Amino acid sequence: MTDTHEELAVSLWRGSEDGRYxxxxxxxxxxxxxxxxxxxxxxxxxxxxxxxxxxRVGVCGSCAMTVNGKPRWTCRTHVEKVAGxxxxxxxxxxxxxxxxxxxxxxEQFFRKWQQAKGxxxxxxxxxxxxxxxxxxxxxxxxxxxxxxxINCGVCYAACDTVRWNPGYVGPAALxxxxxxxxxxxxxxxxxxxxxxxxxxxCHSCHSHQSCQQLCPQTLNPTAAIAGxxxxxxxxxxxxxxxx
Amino acid sequence: xxxxxxxxxxxxxxxxxxxxxxxxxxxxxxxxxxxxxADILSRTRGSIVWAAYYGIFVAAAxxxxxxxxxxxxxxxxxxxxxRAGLIAIVFGLLLAALGARAVAAVVLS
Numbered sequence: 001m002t003d004t005h006e007e008l009a010v011s012l013w014r015g016s017e018d019g020r021y022x023x024x025x026x027x028x029x030x031x032x033x034x035x036x037x038x039x040x041x042x043x044x045x046x047x048x049x050x051x052x053x054x055x056r057v058g059v060c061g062s063c064a065m066t067v068n069g070k071p072r073w074t075c076r077t078h079v080e081k082v083a084g085x086x087x088x089x090x091x092x093x094x095x096x097x098x099x100x101x102x103x104x105x106x107e108q109f110f111r112k113w114q115q116a117k118g119x120x121x122x123x124x125x126x127x128x129x130x131x132x133x134x135x136x137x138x139x140x141x142x143x144x145x146x147x148x149x150i151n152c153g154v155c156y157a158a159c160d161t162v163r164w165n166p167g168y169v170g171p172a173a174l175x176x177x178x179x180x181x182x183x184x185x186x187x188x189x190x191x192x193x194x195x196x197x198x199x200x201x202c203h204s205c206h207s208h209q210s211c212q213q214l215c216p217q218t219l220n221p222t223a224a225i226a227g228x229x230x231x232x233x234x235x236x237x238x239x240x241x242x243x
Numbered sequence: 244x245x246x247x248x249x250x251x252x253x254x255x256x257x258x259x260x261x262x263x264x265x266x267x268x269x270x271x272x273x274x275x276x277x278x279x280x281a282d283i284l285s286r287t288r289g290s291i292v293w294a295a296y297y298g299i300f301v302a303a304a305x306x307x308x309x310x311x312x313x314x315x316x317x318x319x320x321x322x323x324x325x326r327a328g329l330i331a332i333v334f335g336l337l338l339a340a341l342g343a344r345a346v347a348a349v350v351l352s
Binding site for chain 1: 244245246247248249250253317318319324
């Protein structure tokens with residue numbers, strides 16, 4: 001990376017829930033990502049800074065943080081795109097408990113995946129022939145909803161409904177459920193539709209669409225949730241699930 | 244919000260949509276024709292059609308609004324779902340009583 005001799009005014013969240021922002025000055029570099037900035041602080045200015053990352057190439061989904069007020073995957077977010085006026089305020093993801101500094105406890109995020117039955121329920125065994133799925137069917141296209149999801153938590157942090165209603169399972173869990181609802185090989189749909197039709201399920205969504213606006217993988221959880229609303233309403237009216 | 248409340252709220256919205264349009268049309272008609280209160284009451288009193296029209300409207304609005312109030316209370320107030328639900332039921336019954344009183348006033352002679 002080339003040093004441009006410019007500097008960035010960076011504020012990083014330090015401490016747990018009752019922490020505060022602390023100011024740092026970081027050299028501006030060409031093609032610099034927000035994760036590069038955080039890493040510079042940890043390696044050169046304050047080794048006690050805690051943050052989470054792994055792959056650095058947008059695959060693992062572990063480096064999401066709040067950058068200038070919006071949740072972002074920091075490894076693929078270039079400073080030049082988000083640092084208006086050479087300023088960066090970087091905090092932990094919203095809607096999740098802060099462990100320390102930029103690191104959040106994602107236990108509730110993944111527990112809600114389980115709650116929404118976001119786990120594949122096999123209908124066959126390894127001894128059966130491999131299922132033949134036609135790629136051009138509407139169900140197969142709908143099943144794409146969450147296939148590229150990297151579990152980064154950006155949609156969960158961006159969601160106003162999660163902020164107002166801590167019981168809401170959130171966009172990522174529901175998008176995963178919608179993918180499985182459309183998976184022809186899955187045998188767990190009645191239980192899954194029942195789970196997402198309960199209080200805190202898909203009907204809690206207000207369709208604000210912050211999730212699809214900020215999803216780094218350009219997925220559309222709002223559309224997936226709308227699909228679940230239609231499917232669960234139909235199942236309820238047919239008596240297949242209970243309220 | 245669960246699927247039962249969702250279906251009720253959407254269904255009552257579907258019922259109200261044409262009723263709102265009809266209600267607005269009636270308001271325009273009454274004002275453009277210069278109908279007096281006596282003229283209006285002479286048309287509505289004893290009318291099963293107007294009683295049914297506004298009776299259904301009041302019932303749908305009471306159910307629809309109380310589900311919305313439950314949502315707002317459970318998201319924006321410290322009340323838990325159960326308490327928010329109880330307040331919403333009271334609110335819905337109050338709306339239904341006030342609406343039924345208004346309908347009775349214009350259709351009963």
